[in-house]
Amino acid sequence: MNRTRLLFFAIIFAALVVIAGSLLWRQTKAPATTLQTGQKRDRIDVRVLTSLAVEPWVRGAAEQFNRENHKLDGVPVHVQVIAMDGLTALGKWDRDAFGTLGDKDRSQLTEPEKTQLAQFPTVWIPDSRYLVELANATYKTRLGRDVFLTDGEYRARPIALSLFVWGIYESRAKVLLAHYGKLDWQVIHDAATKKGGWPELGGEAAWGYFKLVVPNPLRNVGGLAAMVAAAGEYYNRPNISVADVTKPAFQKWLSDIMHSVTDLGGGSSYTAEDFALFGYSIGDGGQLLESDLLQNMDGIKSRWGEPLRFIYPPYVTWFDFPFTVWMGPETTAQEKNAALLFEQYLLSEPVQKLAVAQGLRPINPKISVTDGNTLFTRWQAQGVLPIVKRADAMRFPNRDILQSLLRWFQLNVEGQ
Amino acid sequence: MNRRHKSSWRVVIAAVLLALVALCLVLTGGLYWFARWTQNNGASQPTGIEQKVHAGTFTLAYSPEKSALLQPLIDAFNRKKLHSDDGKLLQISGVAVAPGKMSAGILAGSWQAVSPDSSLWLGIFDRDWQEKKKGRIVGESFRYAVTPVVLAMWEDVARGFGWPDQAIGWQTVQHRATTDANFRWGHPNSSQDASGMLATLAEFYAGAGITRGLTKAQATTPDTLAYVAKIEHSITYYGEGENVLLQQALERGPNFLDAFVTSEQMVIAYNHQRPQGPHLVAVYPAEGTLWLDHPLALLEQPDLTDNQRRTFQAFKAFLIAPENQKRVLAAGYRPADLSISLTTQGTPWGQAQWVDARQPQTTLQIPSPAVIEVVRNAWFYTKRQSNIFLVVDSSGSMKGEKMTHTKAALRSFLDQMPPGQQVGFVQFANRVITVEPLAPLQTNKSVLLTDIDTMEATGKTALLDGVDVALGRLQRQTDTDRINAMVVMTDGKENNSQTSLRTLLAHIRKGEKDGHKVIIFAVAFGDDADFDTLRQITDATGGQVREGNTKTIEELYQILSTYF
Incomplete structure (x- = not known):
């Protein structure tokens, strides 16, 4: 065997070692990267803090939404639902338990802070808009601004009644x-x-x-x-x-x-x-x-x-269950827009019909609570x-x- | 020839190099899959915060009486090998813990979820958490199985009370217990178990003369406390929980107790195992009862990870899935899935009269955690006090680890004893070596501890002599106000007593006839213990024999302490 061939095999061997090493590196490091940035490279995560009253409907819709593989700018959006009573969530906002950035810049965060930030809710669906106003009042004192908007594209919008x-x-x-x-x-x-x-x-x-x-x-x-x-x-x-x-x-x-x-x-x-x-x-x-x-x-x-x-x-x-997007720098613009995509999904006719099936009154005016054999028609005799x-x-x-x-x-x- | 030689040499080198390449490929693949495997199984050892984030460990502490239902469900869940979206394996470890002991583990951050027997405990966990830390610890919770607390009675006893035509209440039973010396009843220890807690609460309500709105002040008036003490003095003995009551009912039938407080599910479980009877009847107390609702609550521990939340959600979905709700029904619980009918043919409610799906009609009002705490504390002072002899084997076979663990177990037993108990001590080997007379624990604890610490393992086993000495002492007390009991421990066979088993049993029977009942609990320590002899002794007194080893002896003594 001549030297060229030996060199050829040596290069192959070295390449394989590099591939193996990089695969190992990717396997062990990828999740940490995911958690540091709050989203996987290949998808946008939307974390929805949801009132218990609408949780079965929102969770069902989220599972369907995830299965349908909705994308924003070509990147798949994944919705995660966290069930939490409105008052419990309000208590957490009041105590700043989700951990806002405050004066810090994302780039200054330590690893534990990055991990904490990755858990920050993108959306809150409380039972009623007055809870949103209460949370806003807290943050106005703390940060000097509203964190949930009442007008504009990202305003809190009811999704069911x-x-x-x-x-x-x-x-x-x-x-x-x-x-x-x-x-x-x-x-x-x-x-x-x-x-x-x-x-x-x-x-x-x-x-x-x-x-x-x-x-x-x-x-x-x-x-x-x-x-x-x-x-x-x-x-x-x-x-x-x-x-x-x-x-x-x-x-x-x-x-x-x-x-x-x-x-x-x-x-x-x-x-x-x-x-x-x-x-x-x-x-x-x-x-x-x-x-x-x-x-x-x-x-x-x-x-x-x-x-x-x-x-x-x-x-x-x-109770109007407002879909409320967090407006602070704790979530990215991409995440906020992905949240709006899910909001539109919840307001769509088929998903609003699913809300009626759960005994909720729809926001979409095209849907009637008495259209077909709904809970509203079935129990009319009971008042x-x-x-x-x-x-x-x-x-x-x-x-x-x-x-x-x-x-x-x-x-x-x-x-x- | 030379060319041929050269050519074959090249083939060999090529083969070696190819083998090397193949080896590299195998190694690469192997390393890759090993990395994946270790990640999925949580075997990787990342450090610091990464370890927390990656941790898939999810430990659920549940009350012991539902081990037979929940542990197989946890195992079935784990066998499904579900993964989260980011590829982590979702696995659960289950651990059986008495609800009364859960708060300590919650504060220590040992568990991510709890499933006590009643929601009653959730308020207590939150209150205990708030005393030490900020906010509330109990997060999202759901129910998968419920069962009401009932008065379990043998059919003939229930009919004697007028069942099924007449309403039977807590006060009916309390009245019988205080006026009929032959009526034997019991309830689990109130500090460990929700059904025991409810039985006590019903006594406080009756003592205060109300059915709702019990306040701290009402619970602690002298009249209320005197009433509760009178009822509690009629208790034959307490116990650690419902599953032991079931076991005792199965083993001893109507010889066990006439009535006891337990759950409807236990009545179903008993009748299922004894279809030929005698049957237990679930009496739903007229004043109201309590539901054991077995909540499964996520603990909002500060370091709770996303993956642990996912595990909780996945397990929730698993437990409330129709096929698993049917397993809940088959175990005698009422499933949380309301679409499952209780009264169809084949269910316990559909086929027999021992339980009633339309009951209970009403519940007792559950007071605030603050009032419950007062009731729990007051119970310790109103409950029936005990005279207890600890009878301990120090023969040669106890040498080494056995003796070390026994000493620790005895110390732990004394520490668990509520105030007001009288405790004595008998040590035996070749003969009875030490006899420490009964005295209030607050006065003789240090002497008992010295006796325990100075025990040395030597000689033969005079078990029957040791028991007989303690029995005589207890019988001579003629103290019928207290539970008179002994806890005997031996690791070997009787081989040196002057007292025969027949004589000892005769002494027990004579004492009972004279109204000096002594209950004997025994611990058969290790494989060589004379289980049969111990069984004969305990059966004669209405007690129990338990098997223990160096790993369980301490816990066993702690459990036995709940009987007093």
Whole structure:
């Protein structure tokens, strides 16, 4: 063998060693690079922090979106959904738990900071826009600017609607309506304070005392909204103030109501799903999200042998689930635009129809809740209204009112 | 010839070089796949923050009574070898931990998720976390299996209470327990188990004369505490949890207890294993009960990784998938999937009268974590106190590791003892060597610890003499207010006692006849322990025998401490 051939084989050998080395290097280093930059080289990641009420729908849509391989500027977009109650998320924004950059530049970040930044949410879908306003207020103090926009291309846009409605087990609703002729917070207060429980109202002894379902307001935004709705009816107006919620007479009245809740422990977020799973044993009825109740109606009927009766309150509490893009430098322009792509997807006709299938009311005006065999048509006989004609919507309370209510709850209900 | 030689030489060199190239290719491929394998299996050892980010380890702590359901499901999940989008293997390690002990592990960052028996604990975990750190630790949670707490009674006992026509409540049973000396009932230790906690809570409600709105003040009035103490004094003995109650019911049938607090699922499990009867009936207390809702909660640990979140989501999807929800149903739990009917033919609710799918009709109000904490603490002072003899083998076979571990286990047992207990100590080998009389633990703990520390392994095994001495001491106390019990440990066969087994059993029976009941728990330590003799002794007293070894002995003594 001559020297040329030896050299040829030596080059081949060296090339193979280099290839092997580079493959190893790529394998061990690639994920770290991915996490440092917050996105893979071959895709754009959109992290969506989603309210629990719309999470099944948004997660289903995200999975479908990922399967369909949507691209932005030729790069595939991948959506990751993180389920988190609106209040829990708000707490995290308040504590800056996701870790904003502050005055730092991306290039100055340490490795742990880069890793932390890679987890930063691109989008937040809270239960209601008032949570967005509260988060904005926090960041305005901290950073001197809004982090979620209310106008322009990246403004917070509702993706679906739902509202608060009374859901009462049919057997219990019949007794209450026979006794009072109507159902509202005053009736609930009266029923809740009957020392003799259900027998005193004309119900069965086995039902025990009247039990109200209210989600824990420290864990579930629905609980807070329920307290605000109760205050609205107590004062017979849709807007309430700090002075209203701190009046001793109101607090005594609210306390009577809240003490008819069966679980004051706060371990459970106490949603409509619980209401279905544990039936009338944990709650005879409560004001809960219409979509949650509708989703669980089949299960409620099969597990407990009777459906719920739906009764709409005079002041409607709407939940609009705004799709809110984070505007800070923590996420890239590409990620923000990819988020908008997903937003458009959620607002598209087929995906809005999926929302209706989950008991949500669509934002897209082309979709009707009564088009076909939907949850709205199926349960109309139980009082479900396809169109809720109410002139008065409960106004969104400000931070001071919410904090007053939460503080009162902590001291007088949870901490008692 | 020369040319031919040259040519064959070239062939050899070419072959060698080709072999080298092939070797390189194999090496390259091998290294590549090894790198992939190590990454997927988490065997790579990156350092610092990278290690956290890449960590796929996901540990789930669950309450022990559902081991038979959850561990096989975890194994099945792991066998699926699911990968996250970035190629990481999603795997779960399961560990059975009593809910009462979960907070410590959560604070230490040992687990990424927990599944206690009740949501009741989640508020407590959050409160414990807030005391030490910021924010809340309990994140997203979901349910996959639920079951109500019930009063399990033998059918004839239940019919004696008027079942199924009459409502039976906590107070019905509490009244019987305090007025009928022959009525035997029990509930799990309140500090370890949600059903034990609920039984205690029901006593506090009854003591305060209310069915809701229990406050700290109401829970601690002298009248309430006196009432609870009276009820608790009727308890035959406590226990570490529901699965042991089931095991005891299976082994001893109606000789075990007349009624005990457990879950509906345990009643189903018992009747499933004993289809011919006698049957256990689930009585849903008229005043209301509690649901064991077995939440599975993600812990928002500060270093929780994306991959761990994905593992949680993947396991959630796995558990609530229809095929696994059917496994939940088959295990006697009510599945979280509401589309699965409970009452169709073939389900426990559809085919038998021992359980009722439309029950419970109402629940007891669960107070705030602060009130629950007061009830838990007050329970320690109202619960039935105990006179306990520790009877310990120090024969020659205990030499070495066995003795070292035994000493540690005994120390741990004494540390776990709630206040107010009286403890004595008997050490035996060739004969009874040490007898430390019963005395309040706060006065004799240091003496007991010295006795334990100075034990030396030597001589034969006079097991029956040791037990007989302790039995005599306990019987002579004539203290019926307290649980009278002993915990016997031996690693060998009886070979040096003057007391025969027949005599010892006669002493036990005579004491019972005279109203001096002593319950004997035994630990058969190692493979050579005389399990049969121990079994005969414990069976005669309504106690239990457990097997232990150097690895489990300490934990075993800790478990036994929950019986007092």
